[in-house]
Amino acid sequence: MHQPVLLQETIDYWLTDPNGVYVDCTLGGGGHLRHLIKFLSTKAQIIAIDRDKEILEASRKKLNLPNITFIHEDFRYLSQILSGLNISKVTGVLLDLGVSSMQLDTASRGFSYHENAGLDMRMNTEQRLNATEIVNHFSEEEIARIIYDYGEERYARNIARSIVKNRQEKAISSTLELVDIIKSSVPARYSREKHPARRTFQALRIAVNSELEAVQEVLPQAVKHLVTGGRLCVITFHSLEDRIVKKFMQEQARECICPPDFPVCTCGHKASLKLFSRKPLLPDENECYQNPRARSAKLRVAEKI
Ligand SMILES: C[S@@+](CC[C@H](N)C(=O)[O-])C[C@H]1O[C@@H](n2cnc3c(N)ncnc32)[C@H](O)[C@@H]1O
Numbered sequence: 001m002h003q004p005v006l007l008q009e010t011i012d013y014w015l016t017d018p019n020g021v022y023v024d025c026t027l028g029g030g031g032h033l034r035h036l037i038k039f040l041s042t043k044a045q046i047i048a049i050d051r052d053k054e055i056l057e058a059s060r061k062k063l064n065l066p067n068i069t070f071i072h073e074d075f076r077y078l079s080q081i082l083s084g085l086n087i088s089k090v091t092g093v094l095l096d097l098g099v100s101s102m103q104l105d106t107a108s109r110g111f112s113y114h115e116n117a118g119l120d121m122r123m124n125t126e127q128r129l130n131a132t133e134i135v136n137h138f139s140e141e142e143i144a145r146i147i148y149d150y151g152e153e154r155y156a157r158n159i160a161r162s163i164v165k166n167r168q169e170k171a172i173s174s175t176l177e178l179v180d181i182i183k184s185s186v187p188a189r190y191s192r193e194k195h196p197a198r199r200t201f202q203a204l205r206i207a208v209n210s211e212l213e214a215v216q217e218v219l220p221q222a223v224k225h226l227v228t229g230g231r232l233c234v235i236t237f238h239s240l241e242d243r244i245v246k247k248f249m250q251e252q253a254r255e256c257i258c259p260p261d262f263p264v265c266t267c268g269h270k271a272s273l274k275l276f277s278r279k280p281l282l283p284d285e286n287e288c289y290q291n292p293r294a295r296s297a298k299l300r301v302a303e304k305i
Contacts, residue, residue, distance in 0.1 A: 002101040003291045004031030005235055006299045009281050010094065011035050013301040014233045019043040020091025023082075025075035025218065026050065028100035030059040033068075042067065047085065049075050051124040055102055074124070076217040082225055089230075093222040096235040097215065099123070099205065101293070111205060113197040116176040121201075121208045131204045135172050140164045150212070150240065151203030158185040159200055175201075202238065215241055219248045223272055226304035232273070237296050242280070249275055249302045273302040 004010075010032055014022070018041045024033045027050040037046070046068040050056040053072050060070045071081055075095065082088070103123065104111050110120030110131060121131040134143065144160035147153045162185040163172065172178055179197045186196045206212060222232050232249075236242040251257050252273040256265045280298035288295045 002029040002031055003293075004029075004035065005096065005291065005294045005297045006281060006283055006287070007032065007035055009299055010096075010233055010235065011039070013231050013276070013299075014092045014094050015039050016229060016231060017091050020227075020230075021045045021047070021087060021089070023047045023078070023090050023093045023222075024049065024096075025078065025093060025222075026096045027059050027070070028055060028096065029102055030063050032094060032096060034063060037063075037065070045069075045087075047071060047081070047087070047090075049073055049078075049081065051075070052100075052103065053125065055100060058102070074214060076214040078218050078221040079225070088225065089227045090225050091227055092231045092233070093226065094233045094235075095215070095218065095222075097211070097241050098237045110175055111201070113175060113179050113195060113201045116174055119173060119175055119178060119204075121205045123209050129208055131208050132171075132173055134204060134207060135163055135178065136167050146207045147200050147203045149203070150206040151199035151201075152239070153199035153203065155186045155190070156203075161185070206240070212240060212244060215244050216248075219245065223252060223302075223304060228304055230304045231301055232304070233299065233301050235297055235299050236280075237293075237298075242298050242300075245300050246280075249273060249300055250278075253302065272304060274305045276301050276303070 015036060018039060022036060022044065027033060027048040033048060044067060048068055049071045051074045056070055056072050069085060073081055099111055103109050107115035107117045110117045119131040119135060140160050143163055144156045147159055148156035153159065159182055162181050166172060166181050172181065182197045182200050183191060190196055226232060234245045236245055253271050253275045255269065255271050256267055257269045258265050258267045280300045283294040283297055
């Protein structure tokens with residue numbers, strides 16, 4: 001059962017006008033949106049986006065209201081999506097990043113290192129690149145880079161070397177085959193700390209779905225389309241995503257983004273956002289206890305000025 005993370009805190013910031021236009025860029029199971037709707041009038045307009053068709057359709061069945069438009073698309077095309085709907089300004093944008101529990105819990109999607117399935121990990125099953133392709137066809141250097149950069153895995157080189165060695169004998173096609181290869185490439189004590197495949201699976205998922213590129217691309221579009229006083233709310237689950245969001249919001253909240261050693265400002269940059277705090281909002285102990293997935297969540301909010 002999916003439990004929306006930082007639910008009340010998110011709604012408190014996301015909602016500024018009961019008659020507004022709201023974009024949920026990561027509809028998932030619709031947990032956040034369902035709660036927001038309770039506070040909206042029938043005049044409000046909602047755009048619900050997800051690049052996972054199965055999930056979008058499941059949520060459409062549960063949330064079928066006349067003022068919600070469901071869009072099967074990558075949120076990195078936010079401006080195009082809005083222009084296709086003849087919308088230029090919106091009141092609030094939510095990004096609740098990463099995979100949904102539904103994706104993790106459906107073994108056949110290949111996201112979980114606990115269940116045996118084809119090595120897939122595509123959020124959009126219509127795209128070509130999947131995890132099997134990366135593991136069997138990318139070079140050892142490229143695999144090591146992905147695992148190190150996107151998984152911050154200290155044994156990235158060992159794991160990449162084992163992957164390449166194993167695939168010479170037989171193509172690696174299932175999640176548990178990959179888990180065994182990872183286990184054989186890291187010291188036994190490492191497996192006692194946390195699941196040894198956790199970081200590699202995160203890295204492959206990020207690479208398959210170009211997750212960091214999508215976040216980088218959507219943030220300026222979201223700000224461009226917000227009305228003055230409108231809010232951008234972003235929930236992240238790992239430091240790579242959080243760093244991108246933090247840097248973007250802090251830059252957009254500054255009047256000048258020249259390097260600190262420049263004697264005079266030459267950038268001509270104008271602040272477009274106001275931050276509510278430099279630190280992100282975190283779930284309390286009770287939420288982390290009820291929903292272990294919330295433990296790594298961070299909510300950052302900014303307001304268009
Ligand atoms: C953490 S879940 C969202 C959960 C939702 N807020 C809820 O409470 O039910 C993230 C969802 O965003 C979708 N997603 C991730 N990256 C996306 C992207 N670039 N474009 C569109 N959807 C994306 C995933 O398919 C997933 O369903």
